[in-house]
Amino acid sequence: MQTIVITVGTISGLTGILAFLLTLAKSTIGNYGEVIININNDQDHVVDGGDTLLSSLISEKIFIPSACGGKGSCGYCKVKVKEGGGPVLPTELGYLTPEDMKENVRLSCQVKVKENIKIEIPEELFSVAEYEGVVSEIVDLTPTIKHLTFDIKEGSIDFKPGQYVQLRAPQYEGSDEEVYRAYSIASSPLLQNKLQLIIGYIPEGVATTYVHHHLNQNDEVLFNGPYGDFFYQDTDREMVMVAIGTGMAPILSILYHMVENNIDRKATFYFGARHVDDLFLLDELKEIEDKLANFRFIPTLSRAKKEDGWKGDIGRVTDAIDKHMGDGENKEAYLCGSPRMIDSTVEALKEKGIPEELIFYDKFE
Template identity: 30%
Template sequence: MADSHRIRFEPVDIEMDVTEDDKILDAAFRQGIHLMHGCREGQCSACKSYVLEGDLQMERYSTFACNDAEVAEGYVLLCRAHAYSDCTIELLNFDPDELLGGIPIQTVSAEVSAIEPVTRDIVSLRLTAGQVFEFKPGQYVDLTIPGTDDHRSFSMATTRSAAGEVEFLIKKYPGGRFSALLDGELKVGDVLSMTGPYGSSTLKDGHVLPVICIAGGAGMAPILSILRHLRETGSTRPVRFYYGARTAADLFYLDVIAELGADLTGFEFIACLSESMEGADSSAERGNVTEVVERREAELHRSEVYLCGPPPMVDAALTLLEASNVPNDQVFYDKFTSPATDGA
């Protein structure tokens, strides 16, 4: 049996045990400690922390997320780190409300109830779990590829009130392993393993600032979950939703969005088309989604912003938000690695 060590997190004064076989982030989840995280694969820097004391070693990670100079200085990615002694770790980013108040990670079996294309490359996958599956709007889960230990991460488009059915909007990539399942391998009635929920890009109840949602591609899923939750809770926060696509043919669920928006305060949906305006509604605007947001939103810093989409879109949006002086604690996103590069 692997040796066990004591981990102390500062400045929050939380302690836990971890074995040398465990990655620190995974061990924290199992013990009900919800640390900040993103991709959980060493590709982003959401879980970057600083080692005050102790011996930690990391599995393979991206130097874009934590470069050699940072590692030498004592920085570490908790999703890749193993402890080989008792350690004291300084958390650089944390949500005090989530740390000990998050939903416990669980693994459940879920049956495929529907597989329906919604655009040329995005599919709606609906699963029905045999037990209650708790999650917060904006979170995601891991779906295991049948017959393997591999998984892919997808955000929920529904809320937990949807009578046990969970919907995912999944972008298909040529040659992708999960994409192949959606091209005829997966059938209604098949069973998938679902682990979660993960993600810190969750809607913050009790906040009052206007909500601006920026999404592209399958990134619509967590935004729909957020919009549904706002409607279910009778929120009066003004909401604007910017969605980036190439052409009008890449837009979908417009009727669903309109229905949700009818019950939300000051709701606006703006389709942002980067390649062609042919066939678009008069409310659509030409340009990349971040270009349209920059044109229309003069006071971004007075809003809470939720992002989800391809990594380049998220990066561009973060650059815009920084230039617009939006405080970091008003920006929420989970940055996924690109499936196009990892065989999704």
């Protein structure tokens, strides 16, 4: 009997000590207290330590491009860490060039802020802001692509045609995480207090399921931007525009900019789809063709069906380029869409003689 009492007592004692140690560990491990993020040797921001650099900066309303929403899979969130970032993590290696490594460039979504840290970011990121919007219109362009118009509640967003914003998808039934995803602006920079996006549905995609199945007219949204170095270049070169699917969005913004500013450079837009049913905004593009004498829209279908009676181009965008473009002399190119389409089109354009530095693109990945 005495043995049983001693054993039970010992076990209870050990359990108590373990529980105490666990509580102590919880309150100390990962508790880094307040730390200072120094930006560009100028601003000091005091934040609670322990979060990622990306999240800590967002909490200070400093927005870094982060197209994958911090998953470590886009490589967009690079910042120069001068001091205090800890060692480079294996998750960063695939995205850092030898030049990045030399310059102490890091993925801000992977770096944990555990001590005072010194970073450098481009000045233009200070003009990136957060905006609240209200959904004023949702139009189905195809069964899987929506055109959305948001009224910006306060002020207006100043962007270059071709740039993108990051839209927040809050938690919803079936998704317990809040995520941000990149969407190219489809509207004109002159459209005051409004922003338009073209968003495709990706089965089981967190943000696109929110947009396609949960977002309704009059709902409030949050987005930040503008971001990106893919935008209209003010030169005299002939423009070769190439897109598939929702990749039309930034090209449309560039075309609106050209119409509104009477920029009648020679320009051809090659747009790839599979079937007739996948084509959209054809009337809008016809109108732009009527307004810009030197602009031509060439849709091409990779899997046209006989019964559709399609009389236009058949094949991929690279086939249409091959057929219509001629050589690459004095031309520059703007590409938007899937990484596969971009890679094959860049190769095709280089073969035609457009130098790589004059081929601008945004891969939607």
